[in-house]
Amino acid sequence: MAHVLKLGKHDDVAVALQPVNAGEFIPELQLTALSDIPAGHKLALQAIDTGSPVRKFDQIIGFATQPIAKGQHIHTQNLAVADFERDYAIGTNTFITDAPQLTQHETSFDGFVRPDGRVGTRNYVGILTTVNCSASVARRIAAHFTPEILSAYPNVDGVVAITHGTGCGMAEHGEPANLLRRVFSGYATHPNFASVLLLGLGCETNQIDHLVPLIGQPGTVAALAIQEEGGTTATIKSGIAKIYEMLQQANAVTRSSVPASHLVIGLQCGGSDAYSGISANPALGVAVDRLVRAGGTAILSETPEIYGAEHLLTRRAAHPEIAHRLIERIHWWEEYTARHKGSIDNNPQPGNKAGGLTTILEKSLGAVSKGGTTNLNAVYLYAEQVRQRGLVFMDSPGFDPVSATGQVAGGANLICFTTGRGSVFGCKPTPSIKLASNTALFRRMSDDMDLNCGSIIDGEETVEQSGAAIFKEILAIASGKLTRSELHGFGEEEFQPWLQSATL
Missing domain, CATH: 3.40.50 (Rossmann fold)
Structure with a gap:
């Protein structure tokens, strides 16, 4: 194993692949380390003046904040970011690539094909909370489905409660709200979910009614609101019943x-x-x-x-x-x-x-x-x-x-x-x-x-x-x-x- 590695032809630094002690001669570079260099850290390949760019991967990684001697450790004590012009050179490295010579067996997998043609790598039933206020109820519903119960559904990977700390206390319109709704609609229709139960409180900003038009797959998504169901106990009971229905449907899907x-x-x-x-x-x-x-x-x-x-x-x-x-x-x-x-x-x-x-x-x-x-x-x-x-x-x-x-x-x-x-x-x-x-x-x-x-x-x-x-x-x-x-x-x-x- 080499002591150090130089990554680019024009680099000013080498990376220590193992700890280097001060005074140690590095034969690959024909230089002596002036300070201890921890594994993974950089040492200077030549003297670098204050303000000069420092390169690794043949690219600028920062500028010297003080004179750096050959063989010295380069890190936060003598290297920092400064403004410099990037050459965007738009489109200059595009090319047409040929497929590697791999067999169909080497480029295929066994997945769950969904009605829309997308493929899941897992087959979960999800409980997706629209707001933090429904998180505890979602977890109670998911907790009902123990490994013993789920053993009756061998093609299902589990029941997942997706909870979070937001969904209300925010503006109802604008990009932040749209962003949150994109997240929820994306999860509700994700190919790794066979079906999803949307679970809300009822009065939150992130309303289920706003999400349904974005989802567009009512056959795989059900919804409950705790306030409409009559509270915690009633919602847990209704949620468990809906998840049982979803498990039956999900278990009918197999990998291909x-x-x-x-x-x-x-x-x-x-x-x-x-x-x-x-x-x-x-x-x-x-x-x-x-x-x-x-x-x-x-x-x-x-x-x-x-x-x-x-x-x-x-x-x-x-x-x-x-x-x-x-x-x-x-x-x-x-x-x-x-x-x-x-x-x-x-x-x-x-x-x-x-x-x-x-x-x-x-x-x-x-x-x-x-x-x-x-x-x-x-x-x-x-x-x-x-x-x-x-x-x-x-x-x-x-x-x-x-x-x-x-x-x-x-x-x-x-x-x-x-x-x-x-x-x-x-x-x-x-x-x-x-x-x-x-x-x-x-x-x-x-x-x-x-x-x-x-x-x-x-x-x-x-x-x-x-x-x-x-x-x-x-x-x-x-x-x-x-x-x-x-x-x-x-x-x-x-x-x-x-x-x-x-x-x-």
């Missing part, structure tokens, strides 16, 4: 073999470290390229975490308007954070920095690699229904539960989640695959990780080989193999719609 073109995968990274952009993220990008060439869809999101790397996406925009739409969302976020007296570069988080990520530019360059190399075919608002196939982008915050909720509302029937520091995220009704960026994490949290991409860092596997393994795992989990978070039963508490409005 379908092409991978029916997969819509949300791409997430959380608890990232410096290894994420070297191993797990680019390996996931290889899997995404395979999926796209098989006719499937991948959703890249987390707008604040592609900030500073958006020019790599605009170059891949299939049409100029797609690039302009992405740039517009970047400007919206700059204004949004300024309006709330924040900054879009208030990232990475403490755990990211401990793992070697110094600036949002560095973090974004690694995050973008999850999207592979194919063309960018569309840009969506948060929780909009994803209709375009291929690689697309959905505007969202970087906070994983909020971002993933938008992707699932948009139709993602599977989540791929890379992590370097560790994550235990679940996302019912959509399975979430955890991809560890380093072997130490995979061993330490083996109970939560699905695949180890640290084998790339260890020199045991190439990025392409790891990506092929991820794609194979995607098909297996889409066919019913349980993820680690599913084995733990995670995924109901993580539903977090994006709240843009003031709480009134």
Whole structure:
């Protein structure tokens, strides 16, 4: 295993793959470390003047805030973000890609085909609360359906209560309300739900009557309001009866073999470290390229975490308007954070920095690699229904539960989640695959990780080989193999719609 890794031909830094001690000679670079370099952190390959750009991945990750000597540790003490012009070069990296030579068996999975032609990777019955005030009743209804009761319905993955902390105390009209309704209509019609019970209190802002026209599938959606039913006890009784009816219908549906073109995968990274952009993220990008060439869809999101790397996406925009739409969302976020007296570069988080990520530019360059190399075919608002196939982008915050909720509302029937520091995220009704960026994490949290991409860092596997393994795992989990978070039963508490409005 090498001591360090230089990632770009013109880079000013190398990444320590294992701890380097001050005074240690590094033969690969023919230099001596002037300070301790923790694993995953950066050291200077040459002297850098104050104010000069610092490059990693052949891209600017920040500017020196003081003179940096050759062999010195580069991190928050001497590197920061500053304004600089991006070359968007719209559409210059688009190309027509040929499908890889894979057999039908290698690009198919066993899924649940719905009446509208979409395909689920799971077969849940859902209870979707329109407001926090109906959360307890929803949980009581779901709790009735114990494993013993559900054993009579072997084709059903479970009864899921999706609860949250909003739905009222907000303006009834405007984009924040429309955004919330997009989330609920997307979940109510999600292909991983055989059917859904909408459960409200009755007087909330997020009225069931406003949602029904957006849903448009009355055969798979039922509704109850606690005030109309006569209170808690009566609603629980009615809700249990409706869920029994839904279970009968859901159990009649079985898995069948379908092409991978029916997969819509949300791409997430959380608890990232410096290894994420070297191993797990680019390996996931290889899997995404395979999926796209098989006719499937991948959703890249987390707008604040592609900030500073958006020019790599605009170059891949299939049409100029797609690039302009992405740039517009970047400007919206700059204004949004300024309006709330924040900054879009208030990232990475403490755990990211401990793992070697110094600036949002560095973090974004690694995050973008999850999207592979194919063309960018569309840009969506948060929780909009994803209709375009291929690689697309959905505007969202970087906070994983909020971002993933938008992707699932948009139709993602599977989540791929890379992590370097560790994550235990679940996302019912959509399975979430955890991809560890380093072997130490995979061993330490083996109970939560699905695949180890640290084998790339260890020199045991190439990025392409790891990506092929991820794609194979995607098909297996889409066919019913349980993820680690599913084995733990995670995924109901993580539903977090994006709240843009003031709480009134």
